[in-house]
Amino acid sequence: xxxxxxxxxxxxxxxxxxxxxxxxxxxxxxxxxxxxxxxxxxxxxxxxxxxxxxxxxxxxxxxxxxxxxxxxxxxxxxxxxxxxxxxxxxxxxxxxxxxxxxxxxxxxxxxxxxx
Amino acid sequence: xxxxxxxxxxxxxxxxxxxxxxxxxxxxxxxxxxxxxxxxxxxxxxxxxxxxxxxxxxxxxxxxxxxxxxxxxxxxxxxxxxxxxxxxxxxxxxxxxxxxxxxxxxxxxxxxx
Numbered sequence: 564x565x566x567x568x569x570x571x572x573x574x575x576x577x578x579x580x581x582x583x584x585x586x587x588x589x590x591x592x593x594x595x596x597x598x599x600x601x602x603x604x605x606x607x608x609x610x611x612x613x614x615x616x617x618x619x620x621x622x623x624x625x626x627x628x629x630x631x632x633x634x635x636x637x638x639x640x641x642x643x644x645x646x647x648x649x650x651x652x653x654x655x656x657x658x659x660x661x662x663x664x665x666x667x668x669x670x671x672x673x674x675x676x677x678x
Numbered sequence: 679x680x681x682x683x684x685x686x687x688x689x690x691x692x693x694x695x696x697x698x699x700x701x702x703x704x705x706x707x708x709x710x711x712x713x714x715x716x717x718x719x720x721x722x723x724x725x726x727x728x729x730x731x732x733x734x735x736x737x738x739x740x741x742x743x744x745x746x747x748x749x750x751x752x753x754x755x756x757x758x759x760x761x762x763x764x765x766x767x768x769x770x771x772x773x774x775x776x777x778x779x780x781x782x783x784x785x786x787x788x789x790x791x
Binding site for chain 2: 567569594596598603604605606607608611618619654656662664666667668669670671672674
């Protein structure tokens with residue numbers, strides 16, 4: 564079974580530029596999450612999708628971050644314009660169902676460096 | 679509200695010795711508890727979870743965790759550490775009414791040969 568795919572693995576940009584990250588979840592997984600992991604911290608949820616609908620985006624900085632999952636499969640996370648404090652690893656995860664008891668399956672992450 | 683604390687930034691242990699990585703939690707309802715491991719430049723991998731039942735949960739790679747309701751703890755353990763166990767370990771919690779897990783800040787486990 565293929566895992567969660569993410570690209571690019573690494574991205575370096577200057578502040579005020581834009582960047583986009585792509586995620587392809589495990590086949591059949593209805594729930595998709597984007598997490599931000601700053602160095603030395605645990606993952607922090609940015610947004611959760613159930614199929615192609617947003618379930619929770621309360622911690623997404625909507626003035627600069629946006630995410631979509633148009634066909635209920637792949638997802639894209641965009642940052643525009645980027646700030647220095649956005650330097651982090653962006654993790655995509657998926658789960659089979661939207662249940663509290665289910666574990667998440669993570670991709671390898673996209674490391675963003677903002678100069 | 680739900681939260682999780684990992685009181686140790688780093689745990690050092692000699693190969694072959696038992697290891698413990700600590701986790702305490704706070705939830706308003708029933709807790710669902712998870713441990714994940716992260717190797718360098720990789721995503722998080724699921725190790726084990728506690729949902730209900732036996733307080734001692736067994737997981738991947740010989741790890742186990744003990745759920746203690748009175749102490750609100752879910753410590754990760756392994757009887758004999760391997761150098762290859764060196765990684766970042768994250769505890770996560772969901773309460774019964776939440777679909778979103780909250781992660782701790784992680785504990786770096788270093789196993790010395």
